[in-house]
Amino acid sequence: MTPPIRNAFRLLSALSIAGWVGLARAGDGEEPICRRLSRELTSHTRLAGTVGSESGARWVAERLSECGFEVELDRRVVLLSHPRFLHVSLRSGDEELFARTQTFDPRAIPAGDVPIYSAWSHSGRTTARVVDVGRGLQADYARLARAGVGVAGRVVLARYGGAYRGIKAKLAQAHGAAAILLFSDPEEDGAGKGEVYPKGRFKPGWAAQRGSISSLTVAPGDVTTPGWASPPPGVQGRRLSAEETAARLPGILCTPIGADEAGAILDAGEDARVHIELELERKLFEIVNVLGRLPGTGEDFVIAGNHRDAWVRGAQDAGSGTVSLLRAAQLLRARVDDGWQPRAAIVLAFWDAEEFGLIGSTEWGEAHAERLREHGLCYINADSTVSGLNFGIGGSAGFQGVLNEVLKRVPDPKSSGGNLWQAWQSEDGKPKELRLLGSGSDFTVFVHHLGLPALNFSFHGNAGGQYHTSFDDFLQMDRFLDPTWQGHETAARFVCELLLEMSTRGRSGFDGAEAAAFMARLVRRAGLEELDGEPWLGSLHAERIAVQFDALQGRLKGLETAYRFYQELLQPRGLQGRPWYRNPYWAPGIESGYAAETLPDLRRAARGEKGELDSGVQTLVDALEAYRSTVSEAAGAGTGETTTR
Numbered sequence: 054m055t056p057p058i059r060n061a062f063r064l065l066s067a068l069s070i071a072g073w074v075g076l077a078r079a080g081d082g083e084e085p086i087c088r089r090l091s092r093e094l095t096s097h098t099r100l101a102g103t104v105g106s107e108s109g110a111r112w113v114a115e116r117l118s119e120c121g122f123e124v125e126l127d128r129r130v131v132l133l134s135h136p137r138f139l140h141v142s143l144r145s146g147d148e149e150l151f152a153r154t155q156t157f158d159p160r161a162i163p164a165g166d167v168p169i170y171s172a173w174s175h176s177g178r179t180t181a182r183v184v185d186v187g188r189g190l191q192a193d194y195a196r197l198a199r200a201g202v203g204v205a206g207r208v209v210l211a212r213y214g215g216a217y218r219g220i221k222a223k224l225a226q227a228h229g230a231a232a233i234l235l236f237s238d239p240e241e242d243g244a245g246k247g248e249v250y251p252k253g254r255f256k257p258g259w260a261a262q263r264g265s266i267s268s269l270t271v272a273p274g275d276v277t278t279p280g281w282a283s284p285p286p287g288v289q290g291r292r293l294s295a296e297e298t299a300a301r302l303p304g305i306l307c308t309p310i311g312a313d314e315a316g317a318i319l320d321a322g323e324d325a326r327v328h329i330e331l332e333l334e335r336k337l338f339e340i341v342n343v344l345g346r347l348p349g350t351g352e353d354f355v356i357a358g359n360h361r362d363a364w365v366r367g368a369q370d371a372g373s374g375t376v377s378l379l380r381a382a383q384l385l386r387a388r389v390d391d392g393w394q395p396r397a398a399i400v401l402a403f404w405d406a407e408e409f410g411l412i413g414s415t416e417w418g419e420a421h422a423e424r425l426r427e428h429g430l431c432y433i434n435a436d437s438t439v440s441g442l443n444f445g446i447g448g449s450a451g452f453q454g455v456l457n458e459v460l461k462r463v464p465d466p467k468s469s470g471g472n473l474w475q476a477w478q479s480e481d482g483k484p485k486e487l488r489l490l491g492s493g494s495d496f497t498v499f500v501h502h503l504g505l506p507a508l509n510f511s512f513h514g515n516a517g518g519q520y521h522t523s524f525d526d527f528l529q530m531d532r533f534l535d536p537t538w539q540g541h542e543t544a545a546r547f548v549c550e551l552l553l554e555m556s557t558r559g560r561s562g563f564d565g566a567e568a569a570a571f572m573a574r575l576v577r578r579a580g581l582e583e584l585d586g587e588p589w590l591g592s593l594h595a596e597r598i599a600v601q602f603d604a605l606q607g608r609l610k611g612l613e614t615a616y617r618f619y620q621e622l623l624q625p626r627g628l629q630g631r632p633w634y635r636n637p638y639w640a641p642g643i644e645s646g647y648a649a650e651t652l653p654d655l656r657r658a659a660r661g662e663k664g665e666l667d668s669g670v671q672t673l674v675d676a677l678e679a680y681r682s683t684v685s686e687a688a689g690a691g692t693g694e695t696t697t698r
């Protein structure tokens with residue numbers, strides 16, 4: 054059980070201060086530094102485009118300045134979707150079973166709590182019967198169709214889970230529904246799991262998950278500037294027309310509702326009608342990315358980033374990432390004071406408007422594409438970083454050497470004397486393979502558009518039902534998710550050590566041979582996968598690609614330019630139907646949204662005309678052969694030495 058709030062400091066003192074003296078800088082009975090940072094950060098709401106976000110940006114900038122970082126406020130004008138008026142009610146005959154009306158003004162000072170809404174929903178009103186569509190995925194609509202149930206003109210009711218919510222809205226629209234209501238099944242993160250907030254950590258029946266329903270899998274970022282950067286204030290940049298923009302946004306009414314409301318709808322029977330009125334504002338607003346820089350000796354740089362915006366107060370999402378990175382900034386500062394000099398520069402990025410569709414990071418990445426390609430070494434992502442003490446990490450292969458070193462230096466908060474390396478090993482004593490990054494957080498532009506290697510990590514285990522609710526707040530964090538604040542402190546220590554190691558190793562921190570070996574395994578695994586009882590790619594096809602990676606392995610070993618390995622794999626024309634995504638080896642799944650799907654275009658080709666798959670495989674083989682010959686030339690020209698500047 055988690056200790057009560059008043060005992061948290063005592064517990065921290067008793068269990069851990071001995072091992073953390075000089076790091077946490079909290080004496081016996083003093084408030085842990087991360088707790089104070091989180092308390093300050095989460096005392097205001099931080100929705101992008103509101104005054105809360107602006108003061109949050111200043112607060113982050115001040116904390117970075119205190120640590121001696123050069124601070125830049127990167128301001129951009131982007132399209133956002135704010136709620137203005139929201140109404141949902143249920144009637145059966147003359148009886149009103151429930152009614153909820155909420156209003157919001159994004160220009161209010163101070164910014165208030167953001168009501169329960171789905172960003173990018175269409176505006177309008179409807180009154181209709183409700184169809185329960187399960188999770189609202191393709192299989193659910195197929196099942197309903199087989200049973201003779203149509204959803205055209207109806208309001209569909211869908212449970213969260215199984216895919217990105219934007220995909221559910223898209224499917225509901227495609228099937229002709231008038232509106233979609235989303236709710237969290239209380240069996241998954243509410244009363245069915247345990248005590249609800251504030252007594253426990255699970256979701257009360259009145260709370261609901263906010264979120265964006267934009268088309269992440271087509272292109273993240275500002276929808277009016279797909280593939281190029283949105284301009285700073287006062288600059289007239291190129292944008293899509295209003296019609297082009299509207300075509301890329303949902304055309305359906307969508308809003309989350311609480312489990313209590315969903316229960317009332319499910320109990321109301323056939324004759325009940327739901328009335329929905331939604332007024333949202335799609336307007337240009339200024340957003341602010343905050344960047345802090347610790348200069349290195351050359352032009353190269355490593356980035357650690359996290360989004361600083363939140364739906365409401367966001368203590369976990371992504372306040373826990375923000376606090377961890379700010380604490381890492383303090384730890385790095387201490388190393389510099391001790392005489393350490395960064396080789397590659399260290400950039401700490403605090404992105405805005407992630408919640409609306411990864412906007413801040415995407416626009417910044419597009420604006421700095423050239424510099425990133427030439428000098429970006431790695432992107433390390435923090436987001437909802439802390440909800441417990443269980444360490445997990447995913448990302449691009451190529452940093453095993455760095456991780457081996459770094460994880461051994463960071464104590465595991467769950468075991469006395471243990472370290473994160475031990476915590477991360479699988480049962481057979483081998484390090485776990487990194488899970489591929491799909492989408493749903495700020496690594497997306499770096500991994501899928503720019504070809505930078507990226508890592509994404511978290512400390513989890515205690516999460517309740519707080520995700521995107523108003524009770525993802527300081528109390529939830531302090532009582533339930535990280536009551537000792539050791540998750541935050543360990544996350545900060547990990548980021549500090551990782552940045553330190555990557556900065557010091559420079560370009561040689563990335564092991565191209567390891568990455569090539571991983572890609573060969575990935576492709577061979579796909580060769581064995583079956584679809585409807587048949588291999589969809591097949592071992593022969595897979596082998597043709599995999600042997601290219603085998604051949605690259607030896608040549609990339611110790612090669613300075615190997616840090617650009619993932620850039621070399623990019624397909625300049627992009628993926629089919631989504632040119633912004635340029636990584637042909639994995640992409641967020643069209644039908645899942647968050648999770649990565651390997652070889653996305655080949656998968657499509659396998660379902661298409663005969664011969665499409667052959668030519669798709671040939672395209673990859675040709676590109677890899679071309680890469681191999683440039684690598685061979687470079688090696689032949691004698692630049693094979695690891696000479697990082």
Ligand SMILES: [Zn+2]
Nearest residue numbers: 370371436437
């Ligand atoms: Zn987040």
